[in-house]
Amino acid sequence: MMAKSLFDKLWERHVVVPETGDSPAVLYIDLHLIHEVTSPQAFSVLEERGLAVRRPDRTKATLDHSTPTLKAGADGRLPYATAQAEKQVERLIANTKAHGIELFGIGDPRRGIVHVIGPELGLTQPGKTIVCGDSHTSTHGAFGALAFGIGTTEVGHVLATQCLLQRKPRSMRVTVEGELPPGSGAKDMALAIIAEIGADGGQGYALEFAGSAVRALSMEGRMTLCNMAIEAGARVGMVAPDETTFDWLKGRDRVPADWDAAVSDWRTLPSDEGARFDKEVVLNGSAVAPMITYGVSPDAAAPVTGNAPRAETAEARHAADYMKFAEGRPFTEQAVDRVFIGSCTNSRLSDLREAAAVMRGRTVASGVTALVVPGSEAVRRDAEAEGLHIIFLNAGAEWREPGCSMCIGMNGDIGQPGELVVSTSNRNFIGRQGKGVRTVLAGPATAAASAIAGHIADPRDYLDAAREPEHV
Amino acid sequence: MFEPMRTLTSGTIVLARANIDTDQIIPARYLTTTSREGLGKHAFHDWRYDEAGAPAEDSPLDGPEHKGHAILVAGPNFGCGSSREHAPWALVDFGFRAVVSSDIADIFKSNALKNGLLPVEIDAETHARLLECPGREVTIDLEAGVLTSGNDIEAHFTVEPFAKKCLLEGNDPLGFLTDRMDAITAYEKDHAKEIGA
Numbered sequence: 001m002m003a004k005s006l007f008d009k010l011w012e013r014h015v016v017v018p019e020t021g022d023s024p025a026v027l028y029i030d031l032h033l034i035h036e037v038t039s040p041q042a043f044s045v046l047e048e049r050g051l052a053v054r055r056p057d058r059t060k061a062t063l064d065h066s067t068p069t070l071k072a073g074a075d076g077r078l079p080y081a082t083a084q085a086e087k088q089v090e091r092l093i094a095n096t097k098a099h100g101i102e103l104f105g106i107g108d109p110r111r112g113i114v115h116v117i118g119p120e121l122g123l124t125q126p127g128k129t130i131v132c133g134d135s136h137t138s139t140h141g142a143f144g145a146l147a148f149g150i151g152t153t154e155v156g157h158v159l160a161t162q163c164l165l166q167r168k169p170r171s172m173r174v175t176v177e178g179e180l181p182p183g184s185g186a187k188d189m190a191l192a193i194i195a196e197i198g199a200d201g202g203q204g205y206a207l208e209f210a211g212s213a214v215r216a217l218s219m220e221g222r223m224t225l226c227n228m229a230i231e232a233g234a235r236v237g238m239v240a241p242d243e244t245t246f247d248w249l250k251g252r253d254r255v256p257a258d259w260d261a262a263v264s265d266w267r268t269l270p271s272d273e274g275a276r277f278d279k280e281v282v283l284n285g286s287a288v289a290p291m292i293t294y295g296v297s298p299d300a301a302a303p304v305t306g307n308a309p310r311a312e313t314a315e316a317r318h319a320a321d322y323m324k325f326a327e328g329r330p331f332t333e334q335a336v337d338r339v340f341i342g343s344c345t346n347s348r349l350s351d352l353r354e355a356a357a358v359m360r361g362r363t364v365a366s367g368v369t370a371l372v373v374p375g376s377e378a379v380r381r382d383a384e385a386e387g388l389h390i391i392f393l394n395a396g397a398e399w400r401e402p403g404c405s406m407c408i409g410m411n412g413d414i415g416q417p418g419e420l421v422v423s424t425s426n427r428n429f430i431g432r433q434g435k436g437v438r439t440v441l442a443g444p445a446t447a448a449a450s451a452i453a454g455h456i457a458d459p460r461d462y463l464d465a466a467r468e469p470e471h472v
Numbered sequence: 473m474f475e476p477m478r479t480l481t482s483g484t485i486v487l488a489r490a491n492i493d494t495d496q497i498i499p500a501r502y503l504t505t506t507s508r509e510g511l512g513k514h515a516f517h518d519w520r521y522d523e524a525g526a527p528a529e530d531s532p533l534d535g536p537e538h539k540g541h542a543i544l545v546a547g548p549n550f551g552c553g554s555s556r557e558h559a560p561w562a563l564v565d566f567g568f569r570a571v572v573s574s575d576i577a578d579i580f581k582s583n584a585l586k587n588g589l590l591p592v593e594i595d596a597e598t599h600a601r602l603l604e605c606p607g608r609e610v611t612i613d614l615e616a617g618v619l620t621s622g623n624d625i626e627a628h629f630t631v632e633p634f635a636k637k638c639l640l641e642g643n644d645p646l647g648f649l650t651d652r653m654d655a656i657t658a659y660e661k662d663h664a665k666e667i668g669a
């Protein structure tokens with residue numbers, strides 16, 4: 001028998017009609033997640049053609065992108081950024097109702113960012129195919145699922161047929177060996193990988209992350225890593241399921257009733273010894289420092305302790321002009337206006353703990369606005385139960401309601417032109433966080449340290465060990 | 473559905489920058505629409521309008537010399553970023569029928585093909601030459617997979633065969649899928665255990 005990769009196995013399991021020279025494979029989709037922004041036009045197509053939703057039971061909806069992160073006012077109304085945003089939300093409510101789709105809507109204790117709640121509810125499972133009209137659907141690959149983002153036309157295809165037309169992409173294994181040094185986390189690993197292979201290095205590939213440094217990551221860390229696969233151009237990022245995966249999922253709401261049978265099936269998923277990949281990349285995990293980005297593409301990433309590099313290309317000069325990072329100057333000299341801790345990349349409980357560990361007993365620098373936005377209602381409850389919100393509030397940060405918030409700025413949470421924002425989200429594209437805003441991507445500890453310092457800061461200077469020697 | 477396409481001859485508009493992401497093509501604040509129509513006015517909005525919303529003087533897309541140009545020649549890794557289909561909707565509504573680059577992002581490419589916007593990936597050398605001469609008349613022959621311009625430029629490109637057929641004949645991928653409902657039902661029956669109820 002030919003040795004197969006995790007990706008090969010997931011693919012084969014879901015082929016309804018095999019791919020030929022003339023036509024792509026018909027691939028079955030186990031779970032379809034939808035949200036307000038990329039679904040309304042798909043429902044319109046269904047209506048135009050008189051088609052029904054084939055599997056409403058395999059379709060789950062949430063509200064996250066356009067939803068306010070501020071509480072309802074005295075009149076009970078949520079402060080939507082625009083009437084259109086509110087209309088979009090109402091449309092999803094109406095569409096899910098009309099088609100019998102479960103919606104985790106406003107006020108639902110299970111609501112949150114689509115890529116945070118799928119795993120939380122146990123909907124995301126090893127072996128599944130999962131799609132969503134959102135490119136960061138790769139996040140769910142952390143569980144050994146085949147998960148990728150699709151466009152709205154394809155959302156319509158899945159609604160109508162529970163299938164997609166897909167050509168099998170090539171495969172790439174990214175192996176990170178060694179132990180991450182203290183102060184470095186999954187986000188730093190992700191940025192180091194993207195800096196290594198480039199923003200289009202994963203184009204046309206499904207990535208599998210492997211190696212001891214990846215195995216050692218928590219599920220939250222693996223989600224952060226797979227989330228960022230698309231920033232390397234890869235639609236798919238995966239980690240093979242293992243005990244960490246099963247322990248994390250066990251007991252969650254929507255996991256299979258016959259848990260033992262499911263786990264024994266999932267144990268067959270990891271890549272076989274000798275499985276072939278079209279491309280292999282190897283990185284040294286022990287060399288991954290806390291990272292930041294200094295440009296307008298996620299591959300412009302470097303250790304926070306570095307200096308702004310010389311801009312060699314027209315692209316780099318344009319980015320340097322926009323970011324106002326002077327060549328040769330230390331990154332840590334850059335003054336910060338705003339800090340955003342949130343998004344489907346880094347808004348889970350462990351991320352908030354990391355940020356809180358830095359902010360505890362400290363104060364956000366004057367002139368800096370810091371926004372902490374939990375990824376879901378569940379994260380918010382857990383964080384509040386631990387008192388993390390008190391740490392943030394005491395430090396002078398804002399503690400908001402769950403949603404995408406400043407990751408995409410659709411709900412009105414944006415920066416002002418020219419501001420420098422250190423953000424735990426995934427994209428430093430021009431204008432992503434508001435027109436003229438300069439975005440620096442970083443992990444939660446680096447973002448929190450930068451909020452305290454008032455400039456880009458090395459989180460290692462703020463780790464507890466540095467201020468409170470342990471009592472032995 | 474869009475018009476079938478065989479050949480396209482038009483002047484080009486050049487946006488040479490690499491990694492032009494979907495937030496540039498259409499900023500997120502215009503995604504609250506629930507329709508596919510009328511997004512052309514927001515295409516490259518922040519490149520075409522200043523802070524006050526007035527047309528930018530140096531817009532590479534709006535001068536009279538670009539009028540009617542339906543071919544966009546863009547830097548490598550065009551369309552990276554989000555999966556928003558609003559990006560090709562906006563480009564098509566703006567008047568583009570093809571995007572030429574050395575390298576076009578996967579999800580954008582897939583979305584473009586479904587909306588009658590032809591993604592043309594050509595070799596880096598020819599691409600570099602096209603980037604240098606905005607406005608140049610270019611002919612794209614989809615059936616033959618050849619892009620030509622004047623006597624001196626010829627490049628070959630491939631389009632996924634199924635998508636190509638859809639573009640050439642105006643076929644409909646959703647129809648292809650709905651024609652296979654029996655196979656889908658059989659798959660669901662066979663895999664009921666694996667994939668859950």
Ligand code: SF4
Pocket residue numbers: 064065113114115134136343344345403404405407408425426
């Ligand atoms: S947090 Fe950002 S990247 Fe994640 S789903 Fe929301 S908008 Fe997309």
